[in-house]
Amino acid sequence: MIIYILKKIVTFLFIICVLAQISFCLVYFVPQSIFSDLTFIDAYSAFFKQLLQGQFRLASGETLPFLDTLLTTFELCILALLVALLVGLPLGIFLGLSNINWLNATIRLASLIFYSCPIVMLATIVMYYLSAKWSISMNFDIPPSVTGSSLLDILISSRPEKLKALLDQLHYLLLPTIILAIQPSIMTIQLVSENVKNTSRQNYIKMAIIRERSPFKVLRRHLLPNSIPATIPQLTYNTTTLLFFTMVIEILFNRVGLGQWVMMAYRNHNYFIISIAILACGTVISLLTLLGEITAIAIYPLRHKEHYV
Template identity: 80%
Template sequence: MIIYIFKKIVTFLFIICVLTQICFCLVYFAPHSMLNFNNLSFVDAYSAFFKQLLQGQFRLLSGETVPFFHTLLATFELCILALVVALVIGLPLGIFLGLSNINWLNSTIRLGSLFLYSCPIVMLVVIVMHWLSPTWTISMNFDVSPSVTGTSLLDILVASKTFKLQALLDQLHHLLLPIIILAIQPSIMTIQLVSQSVKSTSRQNYIKMAIIRERSPFKILRRHLLPNSIPATIPQLTYNTTTLLFSTMVIEILFNRVGLGQWVMIAYHHHNYSIIAIAILACGTVISLLTLLGEISSVAIYPLRHKVNYV
């Protein structure tokens, strides 16, 4: 298992390295680049690019600095929170659908899931905000200026202020609406994948033998069914990180939240294609990191699962 995880980490680092090289070439050879590399040689520009990348910020010709890590972590925070909500909602419903024999209830949940999944996220945000505006205090600016960690929740936890709990609850209240909207599609995918995996595993012979030997249905579910069905769905769920990242950027634009979405919109408005190239690197980093975490989590939960890749 350690060798398998090590190979995945090496693959992740190789992908990030390739993305970084492509990003540097786009920045260096792009016409009218706004980064401060125009008057440098190729080797000096290469060194300056990676130095600024490791520092987490890029300096423009105007002297303005662009926070790379803070922007990336702000988007990553929203993605992680949406994935947590999707797992909390999707896992129980998926297990229920996989084991339930109530046809009308299963059909109702599947129909509602397909309806929500087919709705464009922009239209869904507009409808929800119009519906909740009379009763929900919606603030379009959900930003708590990141200064230490780049994420609003961690900044509140590490801040030397009193009433951290109240500030944390206020920030979660502001984040609740975008997180719920962002978690709809991952929740639906989780429900579908988990229900199919649970239903397929429950038909296996070793599960039927466990039903004969065990008296407690809960023990069968905990010892035999879930350990053999849930780990198989984790890598498949991480494959949808591209859609999740795109939805996160749309949510950041609509709710005026600091992140990759606002970063790309401002760069496109000012025709700053160098910053867009760096945003491509940030998107690739988020997608690759979420995929790596999903694969490592799958192997950590069920170590023998990695043998499927070599069959």
């Protein structure tokens, strides 16, 4: 298992290195590049030095906090994935085991309706009806440049009312997180229900039902360990869509992140920011995929053998 995880980490680092080379080429060869007055070697060294520092300095003197912006977007993605798992796992298991046809059909119909709704329209409608009652503006007095993650900034701060500030920040993040978690939750419900239903039809599950007296033991010992780990890597395949939706939510809620970066670059035709945004998007997608693979192996270590069959 350790060798398998190390291979995944090496693959992740290789992908990041390739993306960094592509981003450097876009930065160096575009018109009016900030490295135009440097040689190729000096520009290469300066680019990766700024990348390791997590700060990119433009020709105008403005500084782009790469790591802070990356962590801000990554924070919202992780919160949405956690909500999707908390909602999707129980409903998916219920749909996979339930024989109540009308209830199953109702849940599937509601899932299809929400899944077919464009996230821009859904977010706009929710903001229109809840903007008067719900806080959709940032209420956080600690500088965001500490870690890039507002929740981590609160946790490591020395302010006296840390719990109240954390609850206020979670209250601010709840609305965009719920909107962002709708489609991942629906995908989780569909994948979990299909895997649970297929696993429940296997012969070893039928034998376990005969041997075990309690159905909860069958569920906990046999059904879930053989169905849930196979679902987690499938969920990571939709990280590209999740990242796109996260950027849209950041633009709609005026939240600092990759979405604001891309919008600013599009308005100003700033190819430097676009190239860094490509590197940041690839990093988030690769990191979420890596975490999904490691989580699946940690839950069910024997699963990695299927990659060598």
